Amino acid sequence: MPQSNNWVKTLRRAIKESIGSGWTVENDRGNMRLIYGTKTTGRKSINLPYLWEENQMIEALKFIEEGANTYLENNGKILLKTAFKYARNSSSEVKLDWEGAFVRYRKERSDIKENTWNKKHLPVLEGVMFYMNRANHRPQNARALYKKVINEYKHGQYNQLVGWPPDKATIRRHMRLAFNSFLDYCCNYEDFPSYWRPNYGNFKDNNEEKNIAKKKDIGYPLTDAQIGRLVDNFIDQPQAQRWKFAAQLCSVYGLRPEELNHLVLRNNKTELWCIYQKVNSNFKERQLLPLLVRDVDGEPFDWNYNLVQRLAAGEELPKIPLGNGGQNFGEYLRRKSIRKTWLSICAEAEAEGQKCKPYSFRHRYAYVAHTRPMEDGTMRAPKQIADAMGHDLQTHLESYARFMTKDLKKAFDLAEV
Structure with a gap:
């Protein structure tokens, strides 16, 4: 028998020495089962309230001694189950x-x-x-x-x-x-x-x-064209306009929906910062850096340019209960006036084997950061993008590795097929 089961031998020996022969324990699907009797006299058994673990041996032995003594004192004229139920009721369990x-x-x-x-x-x-x-x-x-x-x-x-x-x-x-x-x-x-x-x-x-x-669903990055289409279809109504503003901010700054509750302006209201901190994260705050949403001609939509100024002027965002950012954003997109446009975008994602969610605005930010060159033609380092998104490099690599290989198609003969 493996060394790890030496405690079983010890327990069985202790039971025999304390109560007498004919009593033993077995493993019954991870629990202790007490067995009494022989093939000749017939065996009786009962499940014990202990796991088949060494650290439960001492308490199990005490319980077995008490229940067995009760059974033997009654000369076996009561059920084994009754004897051990009495032992349990007389123990500290009721306390x-x-x-x-x-x-x-x-x-x-x-x-x-x-x-x-x-x-x-x-x-x-x-x-x-x-x-x-x-x-x-x-x-x-x-x-x-x-x-x-x-x-x-x-x-x-x-x-x-x-x-x-x-x-x-x-x-x-x-x-x-x-x-x-x-x-x-x-x-x-x-x-x-x-x-x-x-x-x-x-x-x-x-x-x-x-x-x-x-x-786990594969995170779908919204395209700039899809974001433009969505933004254009929010109706002219106060609550809809607040959610439109939220969608614009999440797109341009790669926000988690929950972070809409944690935005602050600094440096004379010229810089937008997020002070949200996830549990077990070392990121306490970060300055938000934009990646503009562009139309089919590559030109930024006009609304990209005044997001910070709108916040500074006091434009309202939707009121989101703390901890419910993603849920509330998703419910609005699925149920309100923007529903038809959102569901059409979701269908486009599903056709590609992916799923569109409120986090898809953030996924878009990651995709653009990895695939759109900077003004000097160079690409951003993964660590830079991770810092801008407010998570560590390991988390970023696990979530967005599929965006990191630039010009992968050019490395193969796809154009000749």
Whole structure:
């Protein structure tokens, strides 16, 4: 047996020495299963609320001793399941303060923004509270609770699955991370038994990250002509004009939709800066540098030239709730008066096997930065473009490597085919 399973031998030996022969444990799909009896007398078994992990051995042994002693004291006249249920009810399990842990966890994780908390953490933790506040049939360990919360609990009001479709790998990952983080806290700071500690390897779908990568849409860069067409079709109405202004800024400066909430003017209102900082990013602020949107003749559209001045004069942008930039922008483009034009552009992207989103304005900026020469005929360095877009070089290379090989067609015989 591999060295890593020496703890199994130790546990089985301890059970035999403490309780007597005829008792042992087996691995049952990652959980501990207790078995009692022989082939001659017949075997009985029960699932234990512990994962098949070395760090749960000590607590499992104590629980087995208590339940087995209860069973033997009754001369086997009660069900094995009943004996261990009594052992569990007499243990400290009933004293676990799930509600209190939930409240204290939120205070501990004050670094999580309210919108992120409500969207990615709260639905999962509401599921945890739902199952652990039951009078009966509560999950007995982290694995059982995870399966209930992820696969069975109806998240959202009126028992509808709001925002958590289980077939989406990215959503399941968010749920898993939120679940693991809370139970880690409970075990580390609230003294919950070790069988409530999440088991990362077993909870994580082995194909999860692969599925996420496979399903990730290829970012479609809008063409300048498409942007010109879109801008021309916003109706003359205050809200539409605010979103038109937003589309122009995102196009010329390569903005993330969320960054529309974080624009400031500096140097006597002649420079446009973005002070948005993504989580885990070293970029705290950057000056925004334009790449003008041009018509079919290569001339910049007139509206390129006065964007900063319009902001300085107090022209309004749409009011976007913090953290919802991309979602709000997308909803407006899909549902309002500009819908027909936007959907026609989306159809053009889909015909090329790509998907058009609010980030497509930003993708356009990256594409132009890599393919349009500067005035002296030279090309911009990837690091320069990454800095202008507000992310590190590695992130830029991962997202926009397909734009970096200039004149690729000229290196082959495509023209002769």
